[in-house]
Amino acid sequence: MGILRVGHVDLKVGDLDQALHHYVNIIGLSETSRDAHGRVYLKAWDEWDAYSLVLSPAGGPGLNHIAYKVEHDNDLNVLAEKIGSHGVEVSWNAEGYLHQCGRSIGFDLPSGHRMYLYAEKAFIGKAVGTLNPEPWPDGLLGAGVHWLDHVMLTCPVDENRGINTVVTTTDFLMQVLGFNLAEQVVTDDEGKNQFATWLFRGTKAHDLALGAGGGTGLHHIAFYLEDWNAVLRGADILGKHKVPMDVTPQRHAITRGQTTYFFDPSGNRNEMFAGMGYFAQPDMPTITWLAKDIWRGIFFHDGTPRPDFLENYT
Ligand SMILES: [Fe+2]
Known part of the structure; x- marks a missing residue:
């Protein structure tokens, strides 16, 4: 199958507290974890993987990287081969290089943007669960994006x-x-x-x-x-x-x-x-x-x- 969807975006932000207020209270995402570098990870209620947005306190604004999820681990082998054959340098990264993700590959698009592909990310689940789910969860903040x-x-x-x-x-x-x-x-x-x-x-x-x-x-x-x-x-x-x-x-x-x-x-x-x-x-x-x-x-x-x-x- 190859690439499924956008998995996450790693954004540079200035004031982390202001960024969190925006993305949690106004957009409606939930914080799910933090790492040793001060990065905060967030997900929306209708997503099942552990995060889709990374806030990196790096004196933003700007983009650190985008990551897309592939369906099968072997898709990484296939795509790494194709990317390399196209003359683009591919780096293999061990599990955990991308927070709570399995192994990943990284490369630069012709436009200069850094892109990663991964197949595994920690699972949290939708806020409404999967057994007889209600159409939306109680307690959504702000716009409550999906x-x-x-x-x-x-x-x-x-x-x-x-x-x-x-x-x-x-x-x-x-x-x-x-x-x-x-x-x-x-x-x-x-x-x-x-x-x-x-x-x-x-x-x-x-x-x-x-x-x-x-x-x-x-x-x-x-x-x-x-x-x-x-x-x-x-x-x-x-x-x-x-x-x-x-x-x-x-x-x-x-x-x-x-x-x-x-x-x-x-x-x-x-x-x-x-x-x-x-x-x-x-x-x-x-x-x-x-x-x-x-x-x-x-x-x-x-x-x-x-x-x-x-x-x-x-
Ligand atoms: Fe758009």
């Missing part, structure tokens, strides 16, 4: 020097790691010069997205909510806490997401995202957007250009 849904990375593009790591990273993710291309924004008539891409391994519109930028960075991490009403309620909670907003509740035409964007206290962009969009399958035709129409793709209702939305990343 799970870490996807990540969008900013990838270096320098047209003058002929560098476009959205293209090279998308190609790597598809050819080597088996991702499928749901949607793309292209700047040329041939549809080859990608400005942004949305890739999936599961059955939803994206598990990982890439966008062009000036350097290697994080555009946002996104948490899943059940529906549009939950996005509105989530934004109400952000308002109550005076969280810096980036985009109030909106519809993306790209991925059909129902969405709102905001920043954590360190400046990392977060998204709360609802709706499965559409049923994504490997044989689904890729959806293409022309760069001139990108704003209608991102902000469907008014299509107002917001260059800062693309230019600001951590």
